Amino acid sequence: MTQDFTEKQLNSRLVYSGKMLQVREDVVSLPSGHEATREYVVHPGASVIVPLFEDGTVLVERQFRYPVKEHMLELPAGKIDEKEDPAIAARRELLEETGYKATRWDFIGSLMPCIGYSDELIYAYLARDLTYCKQQLDDEEFLETSKVSMGVLLQQSLNAQIQDAKTIIALLWAEQFLKKSV
Amino acid sequence: MTQDFTEKQLNSRLVYSGKMLQVREDVVSLPSGHEATREYVVHPGASVIVPLFEDGTVLVERQFRYPVKEHMLELPAGKIDEKEDPAIAARRELLEETGYKATRWDFIGSLMPCIGYSDELIYAYLARDLTYCKQQLDDEEFLETSKVSMGVLLQQSLNAQIQDAKTIIALLWAEQFLKKSV
Numbered sequence: 001m002t003q004d005f006t007e008k009q010l011n012s013r014l015v016y017s018g019k020m021l022q023v024r025e026d027v028v029s030l031p032s033g034h035e036a037t038r039e040y041v042v043h044p045g046a047s048v049i050v051p052l053f054e055d056g057t058v059l060v061e062r063q064f065r066y067p068v069k070e071h072m073l074e075l076p077a078g079k080i081d082e083k084e085d086p087a088i089a090a091r092r093e094l095l096e097e098t099g100y101k102a103t104r105w106d107f108i109g110s111l112m113p114c115i116g117y118s119d120e121l122i123y124a125y126l127a128r129d130l131t132y133c134k135q136q137l138d139d140e141e142f143l144e145t146s147k148v149s150m151g152v153l154l155q156q157s158l159n160a161q162i163q164d165a166k167t168i169i170a171l172l173w174a175e176q177f178l179k180k181s182v
Numbered sequence: 183m184t185q186d187f188t189e190k191q192l193n194s195r196l197v198y199s200g201k202m203l204q205v206r207e208d209v210v211s212l213p214s215g216h217e218a219t220r221e222y223v224v225h226p227g228a229s230v231i232v233p234l235f236e237d238g239t240v241l242v243e244r245q246f247r248y249p250v251k252e253h254m255l256e257l258p259a260g261k262i263d264e265k266e267d268p269a270i271a272a273r274r275e276l277l278e279e280t281g282y283k284a285t286r287w288d289f290i291g292s293l294m295p296c297i298g299y300s301d302e303l304i305y306a307y308l309a310r311d312l313t314y315c316k317q318q319l320d321d322e323e324f325l326e327t328s329k330v331s332m333g334v335l336l337q338q339s340l341n342a343q344i345q346d347a348k349t350i351i352a353l354l355w356a357e358q359f360l361k362k363s364v
Contacts, residue, residue, distance in 0.1 A: 003244075003326050005244075005245055005246035005253065005324040005326075006246055006253075015200065016205050018205075018219070019219060019221065020221050020299065021205060021223075023198055023203060025200060028248060030322060030324065031324050034321065034322075036322045037200070038249070039200040039201065040203070040248065041223065041249075062185075063187060064188055065298070066189045066210060066222065067223075067296075067298070067301045068294055068297050068303070071188075072294075074297075109345075110342065111342070111345050111346075111347050112250055112346055112347060113296050114296045114302070114347075115247040115254055115256075115346055116247065116249070117202065117249060118296065119249045119250050119251075124342075139214075139216065140216075142213050143187070144185050158355070158358045159291075160291025160306075163293050163294045164294055165296075165347040165351060168351055168354075169347060172340060172350075172354065173342055176341065
């Protein structure tokens, strides 16, 4: 598989800029030479964390996600701040959202959740040797955490009971990472 | 885990409407009683297909994805048309993008790629008993297809070599579905 289908940017316009989301509209030249418009979300990237305890449980969150109007089971995750290292963002988000610090970190892969209309890249980490400090949720964040066995979460990921893409993938990559490092 | 963190819509505004993307800005009331703004992409939903041949290979696509500026390995997938059944969308997209028709279809789960800022729901299907008819790409679509062994694709999904979220998840769910139906 070797054809070059690269689309070249002819111009780019910021067409929406909210508090959280930015959308661009680019005119591109297609491989055929014709022009087309591409609309997409500009995203700073995110980190997702699999916080694994020695007893084989994983810390998960339950929170209401307004776009999908549901309470969702998720791994801790959050956006990378400007110029922040994804590994630092992971440490910061884990502490802010759950109150935990980890001393053992492994990068387990990066995924793209929405390649059709977002440039978001999510870095996934396995976090071990966890100790509780203090949760630091911001004013607009409401969530509860709980510990669930890794085995149960993996089953729920494979059985389509968990629906959040980053959570499914990070759990499966964490398991794969652990298998390899035995 | 039982707390109610529901955010209630106070008003909703369409703040961007492109050819492909729509963005809304809603004011919501938080569990605390305070107000917040939520910005999100309104998406019609999509279907993703695992086209599995009798020889154990899967039809995958390689295409350039402008938002991430890379050629990506993906399963066939596409947006659901207005009022279209996701299962019909899956048949239409498979035919349009790859030229294949399948007579055996199984729904294997639904996932949410971007719960932080999009309401997109992706329906995943396993498609078998495939016969080639005729590819019907639209003017702005450039892609090439190839057959890759399911085993190789699963390894690449678990090893973080495939980065497209819907592709990783649909492949793993298809494998799980096949295991159960033996």
